[in-house]
Amino acid sequence: MHIHRYERWWMMFGIAMLIVFLAIIGVEAIVDNMNPPSGLRAIDPTRVAQTPPFDHPGLRNLSPGRYEAYYIAQVFSFNPSSITLPVGSTVTFYVTSPDVVHGFYIARTDVNMMAVPGWVNSDTHTFTRGGTYLLICHEYCGAGHQNMFAKIEVR
Amino acid sequence: MIAELPSAQVLRENKVVLAHVYTATAAIVIGALFGVLQGFSRASAITLPAWFDYYRMLTMHGVLMALVFTTFFITGLALFVVYRSLPRPRSTTVGWAGWWVMLIGTAMAAVTILSGNATVLYTFYAPLKANPFFYIGATLLVLGTWIVAFEIFENVVWYRRMHHAAVIPLPVFCVTTTFLMWMVATFGVVAEMAFLIPWSLNWTAGINVTMTRLLFWYFGHPLVYFWIMGAYVIWYNIVPVWYRGNVFSDGLTRLTFVMLLLLSTPVGIHHEFTEPGIASTWKMLHTVTTYGVAIPSFLTAFAIFASFEMSAIAAGKRGFLATVRSLPWNDPAFSGAAYGMLLFILGGFGGLINASYSMDTLVHNTIWIVGHFHVTVGGPVALTFLGCAYWLIPRLTGRALWNPALALWQTRLWFIGMLVMSLSMHYAGLLGAPRRTAEVSYVGAAAANIWQPSMLLAAAGGFILFISVLAFALVALGTLISDERTEPMQADLACPADTSEPTPAFLVPIFRWAAFALALALLAYAGPVSDLIHHPSYLAPGMRTW
Numbered sequence: 001m002h003i004h005r006y007e008r009w010w011m012m013f014g015i016a017m018l019i020v021f022l023a024i025i026g027v028e029a030i031v032d033n034m035n036p037p038s039g040l041r042a043i044d045p046t047r048v049a050q051t052p053p054f055d056h057p058g059l060r061n062l063s064p065g066r067y068e069a070y071y072i073a074q075v076f077s078f079n080p081s082s083i084t085l086p087v088g089s090t091v092t093f094y095v096t097s098p099d100v101v102h103g104f105y106i107a108r109t110d111v112n113m114m115a116v117p118g119w120v121n122s123d124t125h126t127f128t129r130g131g132t133y134l135l136i137c138h139e140y141c142g143a144g145h146q147n148m149f150a151k152i153e154v155r
Numbered sequence: 156m157i158a159e160l161p162s163a164q165v166l167r168e169n170k171v172v173l174a175h176v177y178t179a180t181a182a183i184v185i186g187a188l189f190g191v192l193q194g195f196s197r198a199s200a201i202t203l204p205a206w207f208d209y210y211r212m213l214t215m216h217g218v219l220m221a222l223v224f225t226t227f228f229i230t231g232l233a234l235f236v237v238y239r240s241l242p243r244p245r246s247t248t249v250g251w252a253g254w255w256v257m258l259i260g261t262a263m264a265a266v267t268i269l270s271g272n273a274t275v276l277y278t279f280y281a282p283l284k285a286n287p288f289f290y291i292g293a294t295l296l297v298l299g300t301w302i303v304a305f306e307i308f309e310n311v312v313w314y315r316r317m318h319h320a321a322v323i324p325l326p327v328f329c330v331t332t333t334f335l336m337w338m339v340a341t342f343g344v345v346a347e348m349a350f351l352i353p354w355s356l357n358w359t360a361g362i363n364v365t366m367t368r369l370l371f372w373y374f375g376h377p378l379v380y381f382w383i384m385g386a387y388v389i390w391y392n393i394v395p396v397w398y399r400g401n402v403f404s405d406g407l408t409r410l411t412f413v414m415l416l417l418l419s420t421p422v423g424i425h426h427e428f429t430e431p432g433i434a435s436t437w438k439m440l441h442t443v444t445t446y447g448v449a450i451p452s453f454l455t456a457f458a459i460f461a462s463f464e465m466s467a468i469a470a471g472k473r474g475f476l477a478t479v480r481s482l483p484w485n486d487p488a489f490s491g492a493a494y495g496m497l498l499f500i501l502g503g504f505g506g507l508i509n510a511s512y513s514m515d516t517l518v519h520n521t522i523w524i525v526g527h528f529h530v531t532v533g534g535p536v537a538l539t540f541l542g543c544a545y546w547l548i549p550r551l552t553g554r555a556l557w558n559p560a561l562a563l564w565q566t567r568l569w570f571i572g573m574l575v576m577s578l579s580m581h582y583a584g585l586l587g588a589p590r591r592t593a594e595v596s597y598v599g600a601a602a603a604n605i606w607q608p609s610m611l612l613a614a615a616g617g618f619i620l621f622i623s624v625l626a627f628a629l630v631a632l633g634t635l636i637s638d639e640r641t642e643p644m645q646a647d648l649a650c651p652a653d654t655s656e657p658t659p660a661f662l663v664p665i666f667r668w669a670a671f672a673l674a675l676a677l678l679a680y681a682g683p684v685s686d687l688i689h690h691p692s693y694l695a696p697g698m699r700t701w
Contacts, residue, residue: 138591
């Protein structure tokens, strides 16, 4: 099979570009720990409200500037529906669903995960800018899906 | 070429192809109507009534566009290529059987959706539980395509036996690898249906949600490559006819399709980067394989532009602008495919971002993704199919295309409408607007106000697209009604520029490559599936939340 010189160059350029991209992603993942949320903790979705710490969903202050936030995503609301944080806080969000699949997305941040019944998903974020953040369910969950959101106040 | 009168058999074959193409046409017209209404709803310009809510329409739009329009067009195109490239006395019974099964399946699913009993969107994620008719209908649609695939494979086997040759003509090779890939891919959705159907009939108490999502995306990503391969079949084998060009290289075209057959399926987890229950290792693995499937598209980009240039040089024209000007931009068929190719450049860039393991969290499930798949399946794929229909329909009916000027403007309007809609969606996604949501104002939240102008612009783009689809429907129906007889229905496909070069031996055994593709796909999913099986799994009873 004859491969034209220009085509060989084009392919080498294309493959080199992919390798560079993959290398950047790989380095970010290993060095900067930039991994997507992959919660592997199981939970019985029929007993979410009785399972600690989801029996008391909400914010926990671990140390100055460090928080954990436990959320239940259910049709068609988040529990808690609002939390308040100081600017500069680092928060680990934990979310699970007792019913159908929901989304957990804080608009204009990289907090973006799926809430699947049977699993606890988690993601960490540092809020460097103040404002009212919108937490949105971004997976269709039923008739009231567009009403499923919560607020995060960062002051 | 000597004009031949079509034989009774060719006319019979044409009818089957026409049935597929016009079913696709019906799907895109109804799908576009629902699409434009959604655009206005999202922009908070209209409120849809409860008896015909946004999500029911969104389900219908997704199913009609992603599953029905594309699939019927590709099965029609494939039968056309096989019938015309491998002439032989044959019955059209199998071709018709495929169409009927697909049609009955589509009708079952559509009635269930319209009655409000399957508002589960085209991804039908459990534990949302639809009426069993929806799942059974969708399964029949897939099984119908298997009948068409059987017809293609049977003709390939016949050709090889009759000609004592293993090398099949290039267009048939492209179509066959496309359907072999489709067989590997649809295995996933049929396996998922084997869980969903008994569960929806209440024969089983619960369902493993994460497993069904894995199986869906095992099918869901190669589904998009099925569309792309359909467009590539046209770009490589039919588009060159429109500018009197050739296929750039027989061997490289076959290599491209074999690579697509191998690499389209083991990639689906890039749709599940933010999913719990799937370890990071598998997500990283599928990032690498997804990048691999970009390579045949690089090959295609080169081959298409090289073929343009070769044809310009043959006509005595040199240089970039001269090459561009030498192309038949006033031919609606070419115009459709060419604008589609331009849109695919945007789609390709977006795709590499979405497939990036860590960067995807910035855009996952935002309307950026919707912008991305509209500029891919709604760009290169749909626009190429519509353009190709302008070439195909006269050759199937023997009638001249009605109002080619309208057809030409249809393709231009589509290009403009798609650019406006898709770019607005991409931008709104970066601002944080979610996908799959009836309206996105969040009771006037300030964070939501910033994306409202983009939603209006997207609705305007959607409206232009709707006008474009109406123009297409007018031309398609006008051609049937006007009854203006035209040339004999000859349809030659493009030939390779260099016919002396033999096809490389390693590219010949396609059924063996298909077995290899299935093995690769199973290997890519062995890890995550085995993790799930060894995990104490919760079985969801399912619920109706709409």
